[in-house]
Amino acid sequence: MVAIDSDALAAAKLLAEHRLPGIVVTDAAGKPYAVLPASQVVRFIVPGYIQDDPSLAGVLSENAADRAAEKLRGKTVRDVLPEHLRDVPAVHADETIIEVAATMARFRSPLLAVVKDGELMGVITASRLLAAALKV
């Protein structure tokens, strides 16, 4: 869980260290507000001209990876959030599997925050939800 105005590089390191598919982003009041997927951060660190023409990636030296960290430096989590994963509601601990699945499907999010009595309890990932739905 990271705050919306916290350091984007620190958030990326958290995703990396814990091998998370994504992370819950909280607003200024500390409430779940958005979701930042690891794949979005990857998109952010790839230079724009390479996204337009991926064949150019081969021309870059491995030093380009060092510059990847530079792309995140000085940015906040807000700067790297994808548009469609802002205002993602938390689900409540007592919601049914199908309610949680519906929210996840609507936002195309890899995970959702779970709250109970107004407190953040944790996070549910798409694969954890499948485990519950399929009883594996």
Next chain:
Amino acid sequence: MVAIDSDALAAAKLLAEHRLPGIVVTDAAGKPYAVLPASQVVRFIVPGYIQDDPSLAGVLSENAADRAAEKLRGKTVRDVLPEHLRDVPAVHADETIIEVAATMARFRSPLLAVVKDGELMGVITASRLLAAALKV
């Protein structure tokens, strides 16, 4: 790793059991061909009328979760693949981080297959790639 014409329910169970953010899908020749994210399977098991109006999810009983498995039964992996994650190329073990990131960014995929000497070596996730790029 699952074959394109294999059982969708079995693939969903694999994602669930191993808590994977997604799985590599191989074509009839056994070559990496596509990526099936867990979030896509979640989308698939939510009834269409609930995706259109999520408030309806609350009306369903928890039995709806049992029916989720029914939605996958008789379907193949091909049936549940998202359009944009077909024809996702594998990356080579000797590609640079920035080359892998560029391919991941282009397909907006949570993971990619990694091949070496024509053999599938494994899978790299977005968070694993961030770990390499940020040296954490």
